[in-house]
Amino acid sequence: MEKEEKNMGSQREMFFGQGPKMIRPAMLAAALGGAAAWAWPSVFLFPAGFLQPLRALIGWMLVLAAFGLYFWGMVRLLRAMKEDRLDTDGPFALVRHPMYSAWLVFLFPGLALVTGAWAIVAASVAGWFAFRRWAPVEERSMLDRFGPAYERYREQVPALIPIPR
Template structure:
């Protein structure tokens, strides 16, 4: 049983064995979401309550996002595998933040966007964080999961049965 829906398409797993993607989509999508949130906010305001408590929570979210991403990067480095979504994985990492989420770095990206929305009291960041999550799942996570399945097979399937894709 696969950890994801292939949408009725053939997986073409051999194509994913070498590497999951040609582009590092998640950071590009996240940066685009932040820029779009700012631009949309300049044209049409979509305000959140401008409360000191929400701004403080936003700061905590941003700091937590950075902490999660650093923790995940250090965990991947300790396992001697790549952090780059365009490179082949050498080891299946299931410890550290990867024991809680199969995609802690991408969770960190979204937490960062949500935190910015709270800091700047702009719901556009929340809208674009949701859009980024959908796009990252479609153009990065699903390809990465095919790659990991092609490389690690049953070991990856067992990991998927224990750990959720997001949270």
């Protein structure tokens, strides 16, 4: 029974990686930012009408990009896991962690712009700190699993922000 639970834990970690440890603090910060904007709108909301149409357009574009990147990455990740291979194409050619990037670089800033609650950006900051803490654990696991191939990939592809090196 104990071995079975340990195996389930490792399977869960293999699927989710360190994601829950990174996203929980970000979700908490987003909730607190939203609550702060609701409780003290004069402090935590953008000024009324502040670039409203442009801000909303850019915000929705970021939110849609987040969903697209997340699901594209998830589909590719599931396929690669099923085939037990390292995927370095598609969203993984842009960033090593497309699902985390979707949340931290696109979704939370997009939600801040759409809602006008600038404090929601704190979620990206909290998530970034959690990412800095937990991503090395995930990357060590990938190095153990894929060796030099992952090392080469890590040298060529940025972690979160899709900026060519």
